[in-house]
Amino acid sequence: MASRSVAVSVVLPAYNEAGTLRKTVDVTLETLASFLPHDSFEVIVAEDGCEDRTPEIAAELAAEDDRVRHVHSDDRLGRGGALERAFQTAAGETLVYFDTDLATDMRHLEELVEAVRSGEYDIATGSRRMQGRKADRPASRDIPSSGFNALVRLCLRSDISDHQCGFKAFDREVLFSVLEDVEDSHWFWDTEVLVRAQRGGYRIKEFPVDWTPRADTKVDLIRDVFGMGSQIGRTWWQLSVQPRITRRTSVVAGTLLTLIALALMTVYLDPATVLAEMAAADPVLVTVAGLIYVLTWPLRGLRYRDILERLGYRERVGFLTGAIFISQTGNLVFPARAGDAVRAYVVKARRGIPYPSGFASLAIERVFDLLTIAALAGTVFVGLALTGATSDLQAALFGSGPDAQQSGRVAVTVAAGVGVAAFVALGAILVSARSDTNYVRTTVTRLSSDSYADYVAEILERFVGDVQTVASDRRAFVTVGTASLLVWTLDVLVAVIVLAAFGVDVSLAALLVVGFFAVSVGNLAKVLPLTPGGIGLYEGAFTVLVVALTPIAAPVALGAAVVDHAIKNIVTVVGGLASMIVLNVSLTTAVEESSGVADSEVEPDTDVSVSEP
Known part of the structure; x- marks a missing residue:
């Protein structure tokens, strides 16, 4: 760092700017010298993992003029990351940056610098949207910019009209105070700094x-829609929701979540029917079925532990079982299994497991679940076909009948599609794992050539790579597959015991065969949130298959399906509530306990050097 006294530090973020960098530095030095003493400022070229001659040119400029310094990074830090790193090496009390293309007229530089240097303001920023400006913006830039700024003002309650104008100045102490909470290191960095400063x-x-504008641009699907949109959502959560959630409200929210789950169960389960059928069943056997189902949960925790271990993360089975309980309870409330995201959030926030690995571990678990129950259903179906027992099943599914029969027909169709999709997905994973082609990056770059696409591609590559790690590892495949088989065998055993509790006159072998088929098909059908005829797909599939393959009467089969599903849902929500209380799992609390994880998650290891005379 320069030893002379410096009042103003100007940072020029440079990524592949070999063609314009020398002119930009010359213009910057000349403009600063027009209103500041010669030795009171410095210009820092924040070169960000460039692929052209920008590093060499920046080093030459630093050698030629002692007011110029060069901060080099071997790897791409992102716009915000490069700026932060350069500001940390800066000597001035007033910190400035603007884009190296000099799109903003440099006659505004004095006003920008003096607004902060004078002490009148803590931050100053140019605007291309305020009255009195002249900005010749093409529609390809103006339309997405207008939408983005409108969303930021609406969702984040910002008073700024143009958050991303690359022309800003900061008081050093204020900036570093704000940066303690800023998480983005890419294009949203400017916006987050301004919002948090407000x-x-x-x-x-x-x-x-x-x-x-100095160059044409295009609306970038990944950066503008997914990247910036998700950052707005994250910041809204942290600023508007997080401060309002305490430990007490977390427990209350958990209780309400459970009550809502129980209430929603009545949408597809008639409470009167549930109570009537349970009253008619053997309470001892029903209790045994419930206890057996409880045993499946530590097995789920063990399986999840094995999956995470293969990805390089070792966690306690108790914690992981609780996380599964919570996410499965959420699945009873949120549509399309959106509750699964809760688990990814919990393991990320509480244990620092990155989101890509968290979602990958969930995907691995779901793939093995679907493969296991699809294989069970397929094996039983082949056995039935070989014994000629499918004629009654065909008549039950494709003949006319009541709502339950129609529900069963839809359920079997959905189950077949889901089962096939599971095997296709596994095949694609194994093929891609053995291929040298990077399908993820190829697909992403077809959608976007923007630098932010690299960041998105890295996240997706980590996700796909984690899935491939387990799926292509023979030992891991067997271990996780065996655990999945045990989980679903116990799930079937629960249904068989419930049927037995109704006093059905069917051999144990027949009950096991029908149980494996009915439970497997019913669970495959539940993957899609469809409930034709007002009856749940699980209950409909279970009832039709049991009636078609055994002499059990439809009312008994439906009652058993209702009780079986009720037992499993009740165990789930009770376990979910207990886990929320024991683990104190609030999304906000989890984020607070894992402060700093987001930054370490996305910031690569870099070799950064500073060039100066």
């Missing part, structure tokens, strides 16, 4: 600037 009560000056 929430911190800092004085911000926004003034109109003349701006001329």
Whole structure:
């Protein structure tokens, strides 16, 4: 770092700017010298993992003029990451940056710098949207920019009209105070700094600037829609929701979640029917069935532990079982199994397991679940076909009948599709694992050539790679597959015991065969949230298959399906509530306990050096 006294540090974020960098530095030095003493400022080239001659040119400029310094990074840090790293090496009390294309008219630089240097404002930023500016913006830039700024003002309660104008100045102390909470290191960095500064009560000056685009651009699907949109959502959660959730409200929310889950069960389960059928069944056997189902949960925790171990994370079975309980309870409330995201959030926030690995471990678990129950259903179906027992099943499924029969027909159709999709997905995973072609990056780059696409591709590559790690590892495949088989065998045993509790006159062998088929098909059908005829797909499939393959009467079969499903859902929500209380799992609390995880998750290891005379 320079030893001379520096009041103003200007950072130029440079990524592949070999063609313009020298001119930009010359113009910057000349403009600063027009209103500041010669030795009171410095210009820092924040070169960000460039692939052209930008590093060499930046080093030459630093050698030629002692007011110029070069901060080099071997790897791409992202726009925000490069700026932060350069600001940390800066000597000035007033920190400035602007884009190296000099799209903003440099006659505004003095106003920008002096707004902060004078002490009147803590932050100053140019605006291409305020009255009095001249900005010749093509529709390809103006339309997405307008939408983005409108969303930020609406969702994050910002008063700024143009959050991403690359022309800003900061008081050093204020900036580093704000940066303690800023998580993004890419294109949203500017916006997050401004929004958090407003929430911190800092004085911000926004003034109109003349701006001329120096290069054409296109709306980028990944960066603009997924990247920026998700960052708005994250910041909204952290600023607007997180402060309102305490330990007490977390417990209350968990209780409400359970009550809602129980209430929603009545949408597809008639409470009167449930009570009547349970009253008619042998309470001892029903209790035994419930206890056996409880045993499946530590097995799920053990299986999840094995999956995470293959990905390089070792956690306690008790914690993982609780996380599964909570997510499965959420699945009873949220549509399309959206509760699974809760588990990924919990293991990330509480244990620092990155989101890609968290979702990958979930995907692995789901793939093995679907493969196991699809294999069970397929094996039983082949056995039935060989013994000629499928004629009654065909008549039951494709003949006319009541709502339950129609529900069963839809359920079997859905189950068949889901089962085939599971095997196709496994095949694709294994093929891609053995291929040298990077299908993820190829697909992403077809959608976007923006630098943010690299960041998205890295996340997806980590996700796919984690799935492939387990699926292509023979030992892991056998271990996780065996655990899955045990989990679903116990699940079937619960249904068989419930049927026996109704006093059905059917051999144990027949009950096991029908139980494996009915439970497997019913669970495959539940993957899609469909309930034709007002009856749940699980109950409909279970009833039709049991009636078609055994002499059990339809009312008894339906009652057994209702009780079986009720037992499993009740165990799930009770376990979910207990886990929320014991683990104190609040999304907000989890984020607070894992502060700093997000930054370490996305920031690569880099070799950063500083060039100066």
